[in-house]
Amino acid sequence: xxxxxxxxxxxxxxxxxxxxxxxLRKYISRGELIGRVGKNIVSxxxxxxxxxxxxYGRVGTGGVGSGDGxxxxxxxxxxxxxGGENAGDQPGEHLLEVDVSLAELxxxxxxxxxxxxxxPRGRRLLESDVERYTGIRRTGPESxxxxxxxxxxxxxxxxxxxxxxPARPRIIPIREDRRYRSWNLKRVPESNAVLxxxxxxxxxxxxxxxEIVRIEAFWIxxxxxxxxxxxxxxxxxxxxxxxxVDQHTFYHLRESGGTKISAAYELVDKIVSRDYSSxxxxxxxxxxxxxxxWGSDDTRRCVDLLRDQVFPRVNLFCYxxxxxxxxxxxxxxxxxxxxxxxxxxxxxxxxxREGILDxxxxxxxxxx
Amino acid sequence: xxxxxxxxxxxxxxxxxxxxxxxxxxxxxxxxxDVDEMNEVAALGGFPTRYPHxxxxxxYEGLRKGHVYGLQRIFELVINNNPCYAYLLKSNTPxxxxxxxxxxxxxxxFFKNNMWFVKTNRRMMDEMANHGTRVRKAIExxxxxxxENFLDVCHTLENLVDPTLPFAALPGxxxxxxxxxxxxxxxxxxxxxxxxxxDRFVNPPDLLAARRQKAEEEREKQxxxxxxxxxxxxxxxxxxxxxxxxxxxxxxxxxxxxMYYFVPQMQTKTLNEGxxxxxxxxxxxxxxxxxxxxxxxxxxxxxxxxxxxGALNPYKLGIELFRDIEERWNKGRFGPEWDSCDDLDRRSxxxxxxxxxxxxxxxxxxxxxxxxxxxxFITEEFCHRHKLFTYRWNAQTxxxxxxDRDWRxxxxxxxxxxxxxxxxxxxxxxxxxxxxGEMYLVHRHEGVDLRLDHARDTLRGLFRIWQRPVHIETLVxxxxxxxxxxxxxxxxxxxxxx
Numbered sequence: 001x002x003x004x005x006x007x008x009x010x011x012x013x014x015x016x017x018x019x020x021x022x023x024l025r026k027y028i029s030r031g032e033l034i035g036r037v038g039k040n041i042v043s044x045x046x047x048x049x050x051x052x053x054x055x056y057g058r059v060g061t062g063g064v065g066s067g068d069g070x071x072x073x074x075x076x077x078x079x080x081x082x083g084g085e086n087a088g089d090q091p092g093e094h095l096l097e098v099d100v101s102l103a104e105l106x107x108x109x110x111x112x113x114x115x116x117x118x119x120p121r122g123r124r125l126l127e128s129d130v131e132r133y134t135g136i137r138r139t140g141p142e143s144x145x146x147x148x149x150x151x152x153x154x155x156x157x158x159x160x161x162x163x164x165x166p167a168r169p170r171i172i173p174i175r176e177d178r179r180y181r182s183w184n185l186k187r188v189p190e191s192n193a194v195l196x197x198x199x200x201x202x203x204x205x206x207x208x209x210x211e212i213v214r215i216e217a218f219w220i221x222x223x224x225x226x227x228x229x230x231x232x233x234x235x236x237x238x239x240x241x242x243x244x245v246d247q248h249t250f251y252h253l254r255e256s257g258g259t260k261i262s263a264a265y266e267l268v269d270k271i272v273s274r275d276y277s278s279x280x281x282x283x284x285x286x287x288x289x290x291x292x293x294w295g296s297d298d299t300r301r302c303v304d305l306l307r308d309q310v311f312p313r314v315n316l317f318c319y320x321x322x323x324x325x326x327x328x329x330x331x332x333x334x335x336x337x338x339x340x341x342x343x344x345x346x347x348x349x350x351x352x353r354e355g356i357l358d359x360x361x362x363x364x365x366x367x368x
Numbered sequence: 369x370x371x372x373x374x375x376x377x378x379x380x381x382x383x384x385x386x387x388x389x390x391x392x393x394x395x396x397x398x399x400x401x402d403v404d405e406m407n408e409v410a411a412l413g414g415f416p417t418r419y420p421h422x423x424x425x426x427x428y429e430g431l432r433k434g435h436v437y438g439l440q441r442i443f444e445l446v447i448n449n450n451p452c453y454a455y456l457l458k459s460n461t462p463x464x465x466x467x468x469x470x471x472x473x474x475x476x477x478f479f480k481n482n483m484w485f486v487k488t489n490r491r492m493m494d495e496m497a498n499h500g501t502r503v504r505k506a507i508e509x510x511x512x513x514x515x516e517n518f519l520d521v522c523h524t525l526e527n528l529v530d531p532t533l534p535f536a537a538l539p540g541x542x543x544x545x546x547x548x549x550x551x552x553x554x555x556x557x558x559x560x561x562x563x564x565x566x567d568r569f570v571n572p573p574d575l576l577a578a579r580r581q582k583a584e585e586e587r588e589k590q591x592x593x594x595x596x597x598x599x600x601x602x603x604x605x606x607x608x609x610x611x612x613x614x615x616x617x618x619x620x621x622x623x624x625x626x627m628y629y630f631v632p633q634m635q636t637k638t639l640n641e642g643x644x645x646x647x648x649x650x651x652x653x654x655x656x657x658x659x660x661x662x663x664x665x666x667x668x669x670x671x672x673x674x675x676x677x678g679a680l681n682p683y684k685l686g687i688e689l690f691r692d693i694e695e696r697w698n699k700g701r702f703g704p705e706w707d708s709c710d711d712l713d714r715r716s717x718x719x720x721x722x723x724x725x726x727x728x729x730x731x732x733x734x735x736x737x738x739x740x741x742x743x744x745f746i747t748e749e750f751c752h753r754h755k756l757f758t759y760r761w762n763a764q765t766x767x768x769x770x771x772d773r774d775w776r777x778x779x780x781x782x783x784x785x786x787x788x789x790x791x792x793x794x795x796x797x798x799x800x801x802x803x804x805g806e807m808y809l810v811h812r813h814e815g816v817d818l819r820l821d822h823a824r825d826t827l828r829g830l831f832r833i834w835q836r837p838v839h840i841e842t843l844v845x846x847x848x849x850x851x852x853x854x855x856x857x858x859x860x861x862x863x864x865x866x
Contacts, residue, residue: 004416005408005428011516012425049426051523052825054792054840056816062760062771064781065680075759075768098429 016098019046020105021112029353031215042105043097106226109219113360116367118227118282131183140180149179193228193282195221196271198236198264200289203256204326212322213288214251216356220286223364228282234271238264240294244271258294261287261331262301269309276313283314286363290324291331299331303338311344318363319347343368371398379469385655386473390730391647393476394452398469402458406442407431409455413630414447415496419503421519443672444468446475448633450490463664470651474644477733482639484632484737487534492629499622506615517832518616522623524829527791528602529624531631555583598795598810603627605796610833620833634789635737642686643733645673649687680756688754689745693732694725739786742779751775784814792818794840807834811842813865818842820851827853841865 020027027044065075100108109115136149154173158164164171197217199210225231235250236242242263245253268285276283293299310317321332332347339345348362349355371379379398386393401409411428412418434440443460447453454472456465479485489495507515530536557579562570590596599605603624607617633640649669657665673684696702700720709715732741750756751773758781760771772778787793798808807830811818823840830838830853837854841863848865851858 003404003408004420005411005424008411008420008422008425009428010425011420012422012429015422051423051520052822052829053524053527054794054811054826055527055819055822056790056792057819062758062768062781063680063785064778065757065759065770066755067757068755069757069770071757071770071772073770074765075770099433 016044016046016049016100017104017108019049020044020100021108024108024112025354025357028215028219028357031211031218031353040102041099042102043099045097049098102222103226106222109223109360110226113357113364115223115361115364118224118364118367129185130188132186133181133183135182135184137180137182138176138178140182144181146179146181150177153177153179191228191282192230192232192280193224193284194232194234194272194276195224196234196236196268196283196285197250198238198242198268198285198287198289199250200239200259200261200264200287200292201237201253201255202239202259202290202292204259204290204292204324205322206324209290209322209324210251212350212353212356213320215353216288216320216350216359217286219356219360220363223360224284236264236267236271238267242267259289259292260298261289261293262298262305265302265305265310269305269313272310272313278313284316284318285310285314286318286320288320288322289331290326291321291329292324292326293331293334296334299334302331303335306335306339306345311342314344316363316366316368317345319345320359320363321347321349323349323351371400375400375465378466382466382469382651382656383473385651386470386477386647389647389651389655390726391473391477392481393473394450394480396452396454396472396476398472399453399455400458401455403435404432406445406455406457407435410442410445414445414453414455415493417493417497417500419496419500419519420507421503421516421523423523444472446472446479447493448479448485448488448490448629449493450480452476452479453493461664463661464668466656466661467648467652467665467668470648470656471644474647475640477647478636478640478643481734482632482636482737483735484635488629488632489625495625495629499626502618502622506619510615515615515619518619519623521829521832522620524826525603525606525833526623526627527789528600528794529627529631530600531635531789533601534628534631555580555587557583594799595796598797600793600795602794602796602809605799606833609799611835612833616833631789632737635739635786638682638686638689638738639733639736639741640686641683642688642690645683645687646690646729685754689741689750690729690732692747692750693745694729696725697728698723698725700724739783742782742786746775746779746782748775751778787814792816801839804836806837806839809838809840811840813843817844820844823851824853824858827851827858831855 110117133144136146150173151171154171154177155164157174157177158171197213199205199213201210221231221233233247235245235247237245237250237253237255238259238261239255240258240260240263244267264287272278272283272285293302306317319332319335321329323329329349332349335345335347343366346363346366348359350359375398383393383396407428409416410431411424413424418424431440431442441457443457443464445455452472452475454469454476456468456472460468503515503519557576559571559576595605603620606612607621607624610617610620612620652665652669673681673687698721699718700706700722701715701718706715706718709718732745736744752775756775756778757773758771758777759768761767762769793812793814794809795812796807797810798806800806801808823842827838827840837852839850839852841848841850843849843865848863850861850863852860
């Protein structure tokens with residue numbers, strides 16, 4: 001039976017989804033959701049779900065407590081949560097936070113941006129073995145003992161042996177009656193994806209630009225994670241040279257100097273051809289830069305690298321150009337000219353935080 | 369009733385003890401529920417048959433989360449109804465179950481005998497089920513979205529009631545404020561006393577005539593005013609006068625009824641919990657508890673009454689006040705002689721062996737609500753003994769800090785939180801403002817500003833019902849402001865506040 005509250009609760013979740021969707025742009029541009037991510041769960045503050053009322057403003061009200069201390073002693077903990085303000089009880093004073101799973105968030109993002117589901121590349125069908133505890137065995141660890149089956153075996157045995165007395169139904173399992181859960185192997189199709197984030201860390205990329213990249217990468221991650229079971233992320237930073245770094249370094253590194261984008265593309269090519277054969281992996285390189293490359297020679301080299309080495313091995317190559325006060329922003333134009341009509345490449349320009357959502361849509365709307 | 373036989377026996381036994389001790393509870397129906405069911409019932413305000421609304425789902429989510437994280441647990445839930453319904457958690461240990469049952473009888477007795485509950489509907493279980501049916505019918509007919517949006521507005525306005533109203537109105541008679549239909553008294557102009565021959569000079573006729581005219585004008589203005597007098601029961605004013613459809617009026621009336629049902633519970637929270645805690649501890653320790661159960665009992669009892677870091681636990685405040693009152697009236701520590709004695713040594717040994725304590729606390733439970741309870745019985749000694757203090761938000765340090773230990777301040781702070789159920793005092797003074805059918809509310813400022821973002825949104829809700837521009841006059845940082853919503857946008861302008 002569906003309990004009555006389930007309806008109310010489902011409706012509440014609906015409203016939460018609606019509110020998140022409505023304000024998605026705001027949440028995304030503020031970047032406030034990142035850092036609230038627990039294990040597969042995001043706590044989203046939704047103060048606007050609180051019903052408005054004529055009520056007192058918070059500051060200025062106080063309360064009554066009990067304990068030691070002189071005037072001016074700070075209260076430990078937050079009063080009012082567990083009773084301090086109960087005398088002046090104002091329900092709903094706490095900030096309402098709603099837990100949403102990352103999968104659900106991805107779905108909301110998908111709905112809002114009308115993203116298509118990604119079709120894994122059809123060249124191969126990868127399979128892998130998964131263990132499922134669906135079987136029964138006669139041996140095993142006690143922690144996996146199957147009580148019902150054990151009981152049934154004992155009952156069967158006692159009936160067969162004539163030991164069962166319906167008036168006093170006592171079932172006593174012996175060693176041989178015991179049954180244990182065990183695993184069976186199951187073949188399931190598998191899809192793997194690798195995301196390679198490259199970022200320009202030359203002097204012209206400021207903190208704000210990096211923050212934009214960080215936020216955008218988070219949401220791209222969230223979406224792709226909802227589409228693939230197994231996701232690997234790699235990070236590359238480059239100025240005049242490129243190197244692979246871990247996630248923390250990626251977002252916090254501050255370098256300066258010139259920009260040679262080809263160095264990054266060479267490294268992408270190296271990583272992909274070494275670690276991720278295109279038969280088994282869906283590969284998504286994302287490159288973020290302010291578009292200020294060093295000389296047109298290098299840009300030409302980038303184009304060659306992309307066309308000959310990178311494109312054949314990846315699903316999609318995304319280039320996001322973050323506007324910076326220093327960058328010339330020519331690189332995007334160069335790419336767009338060379339690859340006009342080529343579906344392997346998506347470029348987008350991110351003017352500010354507000355542009356993140358549109359940029360994500362641009363990258364992901366192809367469903368590749 | 370789904371109690372197992374042994375528990376049934378326990379309940380009967382505890383009820384016997386409670387009655388012997390002088391409690392007179394309603395007949396009480398016990399239900400055993402699991403945690404999910406308990407959270408469900410609690411989210412629905414105690415009524416499993418309540419109407420559907422997402423707000424209850426939100427409550428439920430909060431309760432469930434609180435339970436999962438181990439922050440809170442509801443042991444029991446008691447509904448003011450005849451018969452009284454009590455929900456007990458299945459997983460309570462036998463000792464806790466005993467405490468909880470004794471506690472329930474305390475609440476049940478309080479609901480039945482406290483005078484503030486006299487006007488509440490004792491068939492609320494049925495009434496709530498009816499409300500559920502009405503809302504569901506409305507949803508069938510007008511669609512979920514429409515009904516839900518309207519209920520949202522109703523909830524937004526539900527604290528615009530007058531807690532004293534049930535006692536001002538005659539049963540079945542017109543509500544206060546609507547009752548000025550009697551023949552107006554003739555206008556009397558004040559005359560100074562004088563001798564006959566001086567009268568013409570002491571009370572000049574043209575002055576009297578002018579005064580009379582002014583009074584008449586005043587009365588005329590009063591007669592045209594709508595409503596006649598400022599009304600605090602804004603909900604009722606809306607029910608009577610707003611251009612609502614039938615189903616809308618119906619739902620608004622329903623919201624108001626439910627609010628008035630819950631008002632006494634808000635007015636007596638400390639008293640009610642204190643009373644129940646007093647009786648579970650008294651009954652358990654003097655009659656019910658067996659030796660082997662003492663430790664479990666003490667553990668549970670102290671957990672419910674423990675104060676967190678600096679916070680004041682209303683259960684604790686209530687039970688300690690009752691204990692204090694009992695002791696004071698047992699020892700005769702009241703009256704002018706006690707009040708005027710300032711010899712500390714004499715005071716500390718003061719005992720007249722009156723033994724009036726029990727009688728006094730029963731009187732308290734019958735006639736007080738929280739405001740009277742705290743105003744009357746919090747004494748200087750009580751504050752010192754329990755280390756009470758007031759705290760304030762310190763904007764410089766961005767934290768709450770202890771402000772004062774003066775017992776009068778403590779009392780004042782507690783009383784402020786209780787005044788008008790902790791809601792701002794708001795009246796409707798004009799339903800035809802500017803002769804344009806606009807609504808004009810006045811917030812009586814009592815030292816704390818309104819929360820402005822909420823106030824603006826609430827005006828939007830009010831407009832949805834009144835369907836003409838709405839205004840509220842208030843003080844913001846000491847200056848008079850008029851917040852308005854005209855259906856298009858929220859505006860704000862300075863006004864002079866009388």
